[in-house]
Amino acid sequence: MAQDRSGIVAGIDVGGTFTDLVQLDRATGAVRLAKVATTPGNQAFGVMAALGAAGGDLAALDLIVHGTTTTTNAVLERKLSRTGLITTAGFRDVLELGRRTRPQAYGMTGQFTPVIPRDLRLEIPERMDAAGEVVIPLDEAALHAAARTLLDRGCEAVVVHFLHAYANPAHEIRAGEILAPLWPNDHVTLGHAILQESREFERGVTAAVNAAVQPILDRYLTRLRAELSAGGYRRDVLVMTGNGGMVSARQAAREAAKTVMSGPATGVMAAAYTGRVAGIENLITYDMGGTSTDVALIRGAEPAVSSEIEIEYAMPIHVPMVDVRTVGAGGGSIARVTAAGLLQVGPHSAGADPGPICYGRGGKEPTISDANLILGRLDPAKLPSTEVIAPAEVARRFAAPLGLDVTEAAQAVIRMANTHMAGAIRMVSLSLGADPRDFALFAFGGAGPLHAAALARELGVPRVLVPARPGITNAIGCVVADLRHDFVQTINTPVDALPPGRIAGICADHVAEGEALIAGEGVEIRARRHIHSVDMQFTGQTHLLRVPLESPEIDAPDLRARFEAAYFDRFRVRLSDIRAQVVNVNTSVVGVRPALDLSTLIDPAGRKPTLAAAQTGTRRVHFAQGWIETPVYWRDHLPLDAHLQGPAIVEQMDTTILIEPGDSARGDAHGNLILTIGGARP
């Protein structure tokens, strides 16, 4: 394995609006940051612009880690490559019929467009049964004919998806062999190779998405590597995946579906790393942007991962991904009075265009950002406004539709928004089996640190961690993320029928496979970690409870006892008469990358010796106690060990941190601010 190549590491994250870069020289601790506009047509231009803005020599870079939304956008905007499906006779409509659902509980309407249209879904004779026995042999002539038809119809990629291929992939493998010389490119996806689990709709959609974004990702990465190479860069590019790990660009397109939700995962990886370094390992991440808020759970510095994520209505992508849930409230969320005279904030959003009233781009409806401005929490001078609107005018336009006094209206909007977001965060954590009071909030995104203290109080969360650079958290995630490979094996066996050593044997196979993959990436790692767990249930249940295993060597009584304890912890129910069952054995093989010093993300030379020297002034800010003349500080000037008493406002390039009366904040050695919430509700 190559040694110590990652001297200068660049993390580049392409978001919807901005492309962010953070470049760290491990030898000197020097940091370069850049933020440029994303170039939606070809994200590579933005990436090159960010590298240019950061300055320095591409030839001197040792590693570029890249987070891209190329596949995310392709899926969400349905700008997919023309893709065909070859499937078992009788089952071509599985992708269109879904799981017999509707988008919402009430309202008998809805729209659904399958990933692959019906005329590109072809059937051929073949059939396996659930035990993996052949019922109908593969009709190879029909396969040939189907492939030719799809090519005639202009398909660039193809999916082979056969019933029960998870149990016996022989027909899919044979189909792959036949297609290899026939199909003009590499874009052939076999369903079982992406996901080896039963459920034909979920496996089929996952494979179809993989195929449909593969040519797009492949083209993009090829272009990017050519650009980088022309600029003098000589190494491989690593691409972030949805499980918070990374793979080489050469591998990325093969399993393109794994990159679809990599953006949100990257931010969560930065949070996990920052929390581990700061000694706060249980975190709820809270990333509040313009239209929505992403929430995820980190336990023991490990983000919760799920293999059952539906990225929009009837669009499941069942590969392991950091479990990020989206709440429909962001800075641009609109406040309205309902027909019943109740105030409602969201789900409608003014987005970035026209945006909140205070942006002066024609926004007419009151939003959360306007409320923050009226209450003095945001500085009008720092808004991304196109036309400056006088604060009094914003206030007038804001309050009019709500029928309240201006301050009252703004307070009400913030309170409703916080109630709504706190409720959503509580549901997310409860659905993952966690009590939010046992966690700290990790606040990032443009608007996160502004609301975090109030949300923490509402949720009974005692502490809030605000990292050094909340606005470029995803780019930081690229440089701190580890190499990671996740494995799941379904065994569906009662605990009392488990042969001794069965779990340990599966875990050993997982570890061997993962180690081989990591060795193949050729990236420096400083340690290896193997994380094992089992998903269990009482026989007859359908939901699963994950039980972590410190060691895969575990006997049946111990396993049963751990499961019962975890179950009681979660549901306050003991069911000692019912058999317990192991459904899945899970392993994550992690190649831990060299540690990075985060304290230099804010230039140490810029820090002032005292708090007073970091203060830029005061302004009137509205809190529950009324209007208070509040000191305002510049984050980059704060002493590393600053200790602030609320009320206070800390501003920095990309966000504003609100410290409420009764709360306090303290800087740590890594450049984070840790808020302690006074009187957090139990």
Added chain:
Amino acid sequence: MTLDPITLSVIQAGLQQVCDEMDLAFSRAAFSPVIAEANDRSDGIYAAADGALIAQGAGGLPVFVGTMQESTRILIDRIARGLTAPPEPGDIYIVNDPYLGGTHLMDVRFARPFYRAGTLYCWLSNTGHWPDTGGAVPGGFSASATAVEQEGLRLPPVKLFKRGEMDAEIYAIICSNIRVADQRIGDVRAQAAALDLGADRLNALMDRYGDATVTAAIAELRARAATQMRQHIRAIPEGDHSAVAWIDSDGVVNEPLAIRLTVRRTGDDLCFDFTGSAPPCLGPMNSVRATTLSSVYLAMRHIFPDVPISAGAFEPLEVTGIEGTFLDAQYPRPVSGCAAEVSQRIAEAVFAALVPALPDRVTAAPAGTSGNFALGGHDPARGRDYVMYQLSGGGYGGWAGGDGLSNGCSTIGISKAPPVEIMEQAFPVLYHRYALREGSAGAGEHRGGFGLDYEIEIRRGQAKASFVMDHGRFGPQGALDGEDGAPGEVTVWQSGQPMTPEHLSKAQDIPLGPGDRVRVKTPGGGGYGPAFARDPARVAEDVRLGRFSARQARDLFGVVLRDGPGAEVDLAATVALRQTPHD
């Protein structure tokens, strides 16, 4: 006490959160897949005085939207009359009697009194669908039952938990009368624990805002929900809006049953008058009062989903004329079809009556059947008996905003269908197809959605097939000159010989052996608006995708296509054909 709108909004969100957390806790801990996977359950908070609905979980099964307030009201009334023992802290009542505010026997309600400072403040209640409560057939859906005793064990309200302790004797009686009893303790614990969690959360909410404030907020929220519903009602033209919806048969007597509905708006109130509907029937297609009310409420909520679920929302809605009809069945009429089928036909009657009055809000009729196909048999390879359920969706109705969804779930449900691969793992069957039912959508300017077409072969052992479905005789109604969706079809092959059940959509215990097959085609949704008004390009698109044939494009939509795979519209011929008078 006057409340500012903010406190009111926050308390509303808080009460909703209590119910949503109960829903989540119940589903996650339950054993019955009907509860855990299909979310066939609901949790809510009900007034101490009359059981009025204060708040109910947003993810609850729609058919329970109005039943639990009725069930709680009857419990309170029985306690007042000394028919049921009065509550004490820590008690939980269990009840599944359909005639006491229920649906069918499988829907088991728990009710827990909630106290503040030693006084009964409100009730927390939930309903969960148990996989079995005894009776003639596993699962409880007997298409040929003629009395409720054949459908299962019937429990009046009794205390299953007394001061926090489960009554092991009552539980033993229950377990001795139901199938797969060993797993029910898990559901009982989950159902009770959800109510305990709700009590904790509600206590925290009241501690925070104060009992007086919460009480005032509950009253105000109820009044405002009523106001909101009344505002919607004012959009409906005054006068009578009538419709008829038909049930194929009751499963015993092969005659259709009519639901005759006149919706009458008087001022801000809406009266749903069912006078003239069919009398109580011999078979299990009877509805009970609580389910009939709930069906009207859930239909209105489908039309106005923005109105919060609250007794206030139901206040302006009056239901009359059900006495003496099959929509208000009395003991001992069998009722297993009420929640799954009759309720959906009541909702269809509401949609059909109101779509001309609210053309932008209401859809043409959806498939409107749960499509219950039960297969019970013996698997010799595994040496055990099994009961398999295949519930299926169908097409939704076209609407002002577009075409109907294909293969949507029932009007009263929100559950996902099980994957074919999971069914084949669990049962000795092989699916030959699971496909879009071509040509089934009701034609219209906005066509209906397409139904499902599946076929199952028995691989091993002997089995019996039963069907409790509907819309086999009549298709889901089109709206505003749209065509009806295709009716459902059931075909059974015994030793290679096809047969159609006498009642079309209902049959009991058809014997099957290895190699025998069952094919089910589920209904398409009703069309919305005249089919000849449909954009010819969209008709051509459906033909290109093989959903309709070129012949159907011409006959149903008046669209002529050129020969060839491109399915291009011959515009001149189409215009000429559409101008030709037709009937």
